[in-house]
Amino acid sequence: MRKLPLSIAVLAACLSLAACGGRNAETEGMPQAGLGGQGAMEMLEGTVMLTGSEPVVMVTLRASQGGSVNLTGALRDELARLSGARIEVHGTMRSEGRRTMEVMEYRVTSVNGETPYVGVLVRRDGGIWIDGEQPVRLVDVTSDLRSQIGAKIWVVGPRTADGVRPQSYGVIREP
Numbered sequence: 001m002r003k004l005p006l007s008i009a010v011l012a013a014c015l016s017l018a019a020c021g022g023r024n025a026e027t028e029g030m031p032q033a034g035l036g037g038q039g040a041m042e043m044l045e046g047t048v049m050l051t052g053s054e055p056v057v058m059v060t061l062r063a064s065q066g067g068s069v070n071l072t073g074a075l076r077d078e079l080a081r082l083s084g085a086r087i088e089v090h091g092t093m094r095s096e097g098r099r100t101m102e103v104m105e106y107r108v109t110s111v112n113g114e115t116p117y118v119g120v121l122v123r124r125d126g127g128i129w130i131d132g133e134q135p136v137r138l139v140d141v142t143s144d145l146r147s148q149i150g151a152k153i154w155v156v157g158p159r160t161a162d163g164v165r166p167q168s169y170g171v172i173r174e175p
Contacts, residue, residue: 043090044069044101045109048082061089061101069093073102078152078172085154086110107133108154108172116154117164118172123149127163130155137163150175 046063048071059071059080071079073091091103108118119132128141130153138145138155139162145153152173157166 040092041090041104042093042101043088045086045088047086048079048084050080050083059083061087067099070098070100071103072100073104075103075106079103079106081170081172082108082154084111085116111154111156111170112168114156116156118152118154120152121145121148121150121175130164138166139163140165142166145169148175 044061044063044065046061046065046069049060049062049068050057051060051068052058057080059076061069061071063069071089071091072094079087079089086109087106088109089101089103089106091101091105094100094102108116110116117130117132117134117136119130119135122129122131124131125137128138128146128149130136130138139160145166148169148171151171153169153171155164155166155169157164157168
């Protein structure tokens with residue numbers, strides 16, 4: 001009897017859809033996980049940090065659950081601008097030499113220990129608003145902040161009867 005090389009044996013095993021993480025009657029409707037448990041959406045919380053040095057700067061999450069995870073994907077540049085902030089990220093874990101998550105969405109939970117208002121800065125009803133998950137009117141807006149109309153920002157400050165008075169803000173995505 002002839003023995004098959006390992007690569008042919010693996011290929012033969014992968015011809016079964018279930019063995020390759022494909023769909024069948026047993027797996028239909030379940031989250032799709034790739035080989036090695038990769039591919040399923042996961043959630044992590046932690047603090048964003050920029051690590052490395054030019055020309056290779058990585059956006060890293062120091063996870064509350066322990067360890068660090070490199071953050072990648074279309075939202076990477078936004079996440080880089082949140083260095084020092086606490087966030088919650090949802091994405092797909094990958095193995096690329098170190099723990100890596102391709103981020104699909106995120107939520108900023110804390111900036112300098114305070115809960116921020118996050119959204120796009122817009123003009124509405126004669127005022128300046130943050131149009132986000134929780135729309136909020138801003139009061140006493142500086143000309144510097146006003147120049148950011150159209151940008152995705154975070155703002156922290158006290159709430160007044162008329163809205164939120166920005167004490168500090170950061171631009172997450174340019175207008």
